[in-house]
Amino acid sequence: MAEIRVSRPGSQPPSNTVGTFGWLRRNLFSSPLNAALTILALYLLYSALPPLLRWAFLDATWSGDDREACATNGGACWAFIRVHFDQFMYGFYPSDQRWRVNATVLLLIFGAAPLFVRTVPNKIKIRLGLGLLAIYPIFAFALLTGGAIGLPAVDTSQWGGLLLTLVIAGVGMTAALPLGVLLALGRRSQMPAIQTLCVTFIEFWRGVPLITVLFMSSVMLPLFLPAGTNFDKLLRALIGVTLFQAAYMAEVVRGGLQAIPKGQTEAAAALGLGYWKTMGLIVLPQALKLVIPGIVNTLIALFKDTSLVLIIGLFDLMNIVHNATTNPEWLGFSTEGYVFAAIVYWLFCFGMSRYSQHLEKRLHTGHKR
Amino acid sequence: MSELSPSPARTLLSDQAMIQMEGIHKWYGAFHVLKDINLTVRKGERIVVCGPSGSGKSTTIRCINRLEEYQRGRIVVDGQELSNDVKQIERIRREVGMVFQHFNLFPHLTVLENCVLAPIWVRKLPRKQAEDIAMQYLERVKIPEQAGKYPGQLSGGQQQRVAIARSLCMNPKIMLFDEPTSALDPEMIKEVLDTMVALAEDGMTMICVTHEMGFAKTVAHRVIFMDGGEIIEQNPPEEFFTNPQSDRTKLFLSQILHH
Ligand SMILES: Nc1ncnc2c1ncn2[C@@H]1O[C@H](COP(=O)(O)OP(=O)(O)OP(=O)(O)O)[C@@H](O)[C@H]1O
Ligand SMILES: [Mg+2]
Numbered sequence: 001m002a003e004i005r006v007s008r009p010g011s012q013p014p015s016n017t018v019g020t021f022g023w024l025r026r027n028l029f030s031s032p033l034n035a036a037l038t039i040l041a042l043y044l045l046y047s048a049l050p051p052l053l054r055w056a057f058l059d060a061t062w063s064g065d066d067r068e069a070c071a072t073n074g075g076a077c078w079a080f081i082r083v084h085f086d087q088f089m090y091g092f093y094p095s096d097q098r099w100r101v102n103a104t105v106l107l108l109i110f111g112a113a114p115l116f117v118r119t120v121p122n123k124i125k126i127r128l129g130l131g132l133l134a135i136y137p138i139f140a141f142a143l144l145t146g147g148a149i150g151l152p153a154v155d156t157s158q159w160g161g162l163l164l165t166l167v168i169a170g171v172g173m174t175a176a177l178p179l180g181v182l183l184a185l186g187r188r189s190q191m192p193a194i195q196t197l198c199v200t201f202i203e204f205w206r207g208v209p210l211i212t213v214l215f216m217s218s219v220m221l222p223l224f225l226p227a228g229t230n231f232d233k234l235l236r237a238l239i240g241v242t243l244f245q246a247a248y249m250a251e252v253v254r255g256g257l258q259a260i261p262k263g264q265t266e267a268a269a270a271l272g273l274g275y276w277k278t279m280g281l282i283v284l285p286q287a288l289k290l291v292i293p294g295i296v297n298t299l300i301a302l303f304k305d306t307s308l309v310l311i312i313g314l315f316d317l318m319n320i321v322h323n324a325t326t327n328p329e330w331l332g333f334s335t336e337g338y339v340f341a342a343i344v345y346w347l348f349c350f351g352m353s354r355y356s357q358h359l360e361k362r363l364h365t366g367h368k369r
Numbered sequence: 370m371s372e373l374s375p376s377p378a379r380t381l382l383s384d385q386a387m388i389q390m391e392g393i394h395k396w397y398g399a400f401h402v403l404k405d406i407n408l409t410v411r412k413g414e415r416i417v418v419c420g421p422s423g424s425g426k427s428t429t430i431r432c433i434n435r436l437e438e439y440q441r442g443r444i445v446v447d448g449q450e451l452s453n454d455v456k457q458i459e460r461i462r463r464e465v466g467m468v469f470q471h472f473n474l475f476p477h478l479t480v481l482e483n484c485v486l487a488p489i490w491v492r493k494l495p496r497k498q499a500e501d502i503a504m505q506y507l508e509r510v511k512i513p514e515q516a517g518k519y520p521g522q523l524s525g526g527q528q529q530r531v532a533i534a535r536s537l538c539m540n541p542k543i544m545l546f547d548e549p550t551s552a553l554d555p556e557m558i559k560e561v562l563d564t565m566v567a568l569a570e571d572g573m574t575m576i577c578v579t580h581e582m583g584f585a586k587t588v589a590h591r592v593i594f595m596d597g598g599e600i601i602e603q604n605p606p607e608e609f610f611t612n613p614q615s616d617r618t619k620l621f622l623s624q625i626l627h628h
Pocket of ligand 2 (some may be wrong): 426427428
């Protein structure tokens, strides 16, 4: 029965479809138009890249304490970044207290590390994750604000730079996702009151620009509060950003919920599972997995939108860089400043994007029917 | 028609009623789907429901575990009357297993996880015990070796057997089947029907919507024919197949047996 397969010369792929040459042919020169575009792209790279490299690296100034150091080379003045680096990271957080910021960050890194280790069982991951979610914010808040346990108080108005960006983004993300999930569930609820409430909420927040929200939070909110209440500016920004993004998150999650076939909830119901168990164990795990790209998209948007808090006078990374470029001693280096800010934002956003791709692959049990 | 294992003995049934449906009416908007359904199923009784598409078969059995609401009538399952009380509904659903046409396994969970989910979260069994029970049932449906796989990696017949095992893990008193074999390729139908026959042999109370007349003949105590939202005729299979009373039943049988 066994058939002997002999490899014949004719069964080899033609040489012009394999190897480097084959790849080039297939991807870059498959048609005249494609070839022309390839050549155009090469030309653009050729004309843009060398000057850029010269500016950023070859002619750049890396050290020095004042603007005089950068006067001669003509390239980028990275000394500007070096001098302001601590400020960009911590804002106006008192220098001798900055270890507290580092400790807060390190604590999160070490605390959350097991969540990213594959060999740790899921059950422990879930417990650790929930534990962190419950305890860490309190701890971080206590450590950063101080005023107790022997730590000098640092007012939130002194927080700034990347620290502030991360605080707003971190709080926004961890609060917007669960809130968004609840809103999405509410919008699909059978109970008219809850449904109306959620729809109204979502449509309200989706209908106004974030800038408006931030303005309103600083101008209008005090009008509604009893006179004399001091409502922290940062807290207002946090609430504004969170509610705003939660509305978007809700719509992303709702998309996922809608994609889950009715049979799934019916099967769960037939087994005697109640609403919350059905959602938590059956529907949400599938729905959230489906919309990871959309969720990450929203989280990235949130991360970048934190830069809008400059409108209400908070010194996040963007604002503090902007502020440094107006420093009379360092006038004329705004390009370097904004390039630096852009790189930092990009690193975080790219990191999130890669992690989400990794997550998607890992959670893929695929083979859907 | 696929050859089935020998018929389970049709022993005398107890008088205890497991399911009582009394005067059930249901409307979808203005459309009257169920018209005065009356049905009593005794403990250990096996009923096959057949009828043309859209006649309300699915809707009828889905009323029993309240996957569908009904506007009039009452249903008593194992002595408990269905009400609007969510807890009461959940209590009844625990005792009523259901197998769907499209399996409805949870694709993000392995076969074993599918089986232990409800025992752990609804019956509050310890995981270890739930897993032992699940493996026992997976062995009974003859796929213990697939326990670690995801549903998407199994054939349709295997998936349906997992779905049966998943229901059995809750140790239900009643099993409802809604066309369990009609989404399957012919060669897989037999393995699922055999599983159901074995279940019948154990004395499970079953209501099965199916057009597998061979199954009805070997297993059912009673065959029910529905059309237009009504129960037109119900009789033991011998009687039902050899001597149908109404014209609609005759027409239906001639269509289904001669294609
Ligand atoms: N959600 C719904 N809204 C309106 N009408 C519905 C709905 N679900 C079912 N129906 C109608 O109710 C009738 C009975 O449906 P049911 O699913 O019970 O039929 P069936 O006997 O199971 O048919 P089949 O053999 O095709 O499964 C059909 O005419 C169907 O169109
Ligand atoms: Mg049906």
